[in-house]
Amino acid sequence: MVKYTSLKRKEETFGWKLISPTLILIGFLILYPVLYNIYLSFFKVSLNFGEKNTFVGIQNYLNVLSDLSFWKSFGTTVAFTLITVMGSILLGLGVALLMNKKFPGRSIVRGLLLFPYVTPLIAIVFSWKYVFLPIDGPLVQFLSIFGFNSGTDMINDPNNAFIVVSIFNIWRNFPFVYLMILSRLQSISDDYYEAAELDGASSWQKFLNITLPELYFVIGSIALLRGIWNFYKFDEVYLMSKFANTLPIYIYEKAFSGLPQQGVAASIATILFVVMFSLIGFYVKKVLKW
Numbered sequence: 001m002v003k004y005t006s007l008k009r010k011e012e013t014f015g016w017k018l019i020s021p022t023l024i025l026i027g028f029l030i031l032y033p034v035l036y037n038i039y040l041s042f043f044k045v046s047l048n049f050g051e052k053n054t055f056v057g058i059q060n061y062l063n064v065l066s067d068l069s070f071w072k073s074f075g076t077t078v079a080f081t082l083i084t085v086m087g088s089i090l091l092g093l094g095v096a097l098l099m100n101k102k103f104p105g106r107s108i109v110r111g112l113l114l115f116p117y118v119t120p121l122i123a124i125v126f127s128w129k130y131v132f133l134p135i136d137g138p139l140v141q142f143l144s145i146f147g148f149n150s151g152t153d154m155i156n157d158p159n160n161a162f163i164v165v166s167i168f169n170i171w172r173n174f175p176f177v178y179l180m181i182l183s184r185l186q187s188i189s190d191d192y193y194e195a196a197e198l199d200g201a202s203s204w205q206k207f208l209n210i211t212l213p214e215l216y217f218v219i220g221s222i223a224l225l226r227g228i229w230n231f232y233k234f235d236e237v238y239l240m241s242k243f244a245n246t247l248p249i250y251i252y253e254k255a256f257s258g259l260p261q262q263g264v265a266a267s268i269a270t271i272l273f274v275v276m277f278s279l280i281g282f283y284v285k286k287v288l289k290w
Helices: 002-040 059-065 068-099 106-112 121-131 138-144 158-185 190-198 203-231 235-240 247-256 262-288
Strands: none
Touching: 002 262, 059 262, 068 106, 068 158, 068 203, 068 247, 121 138, 121 158, 121 235, 158 203, 158 235, 190 203, 203 262, 235 247, 247 262
């Protein structure tokens, strides 16, 4: 027994030695940017070569927390995250339920549904921008039939940009949700549904009492992942419209536009990191119950 324990310990030690270089590299790639960002948040960063950064303590944080533009962007980002996550889950769930039924050409339709997710982002952004052109865009011209002002700029108008970007994000990312839910639907045993039918359960009752409970974990995991990704989403939002006024765009403008304030931008990023880390911990513990 002692010999077996000693051999097992040696194998574990050898295993840790094998993976330690990878763990160190990953830890460096993750921890260094985070720690350096926190470090910069306490300085007024100088972009002049040879000029040192000026230590300002928590002044950057005080400036951010007293900035109404920050809170407006924060509220917009929260709304964007909630709308897009719920929208993509509802759309993905509906499509997955349809694709779980047998019909002619189902495999072709399943493949076509992945088009928004697998197409290069820049290509579909240009397509969407063409659709929303204020003068001769197909969508605006169609809406003008019903009295909609054909000259309205849906993308570069801050009042409309948020709506357009939210719709685009839902359309772009629902295939991911659909795939995850469909894979879980196909693993649910038919015996559950057959037993429910013998008890006289309706389709709605089977959905509520069998399908939804079986999908609880996968939907919860999707909501967590998409919530994190969409809260920090920059590329889709910025390419579609920089007037959507989400926090990642706000951070970018603070760091690189006009008179760059990289220390302030770093403090905003640090605040977001703390907020998201706390929310993720609460969600995982209370909702997913991991």
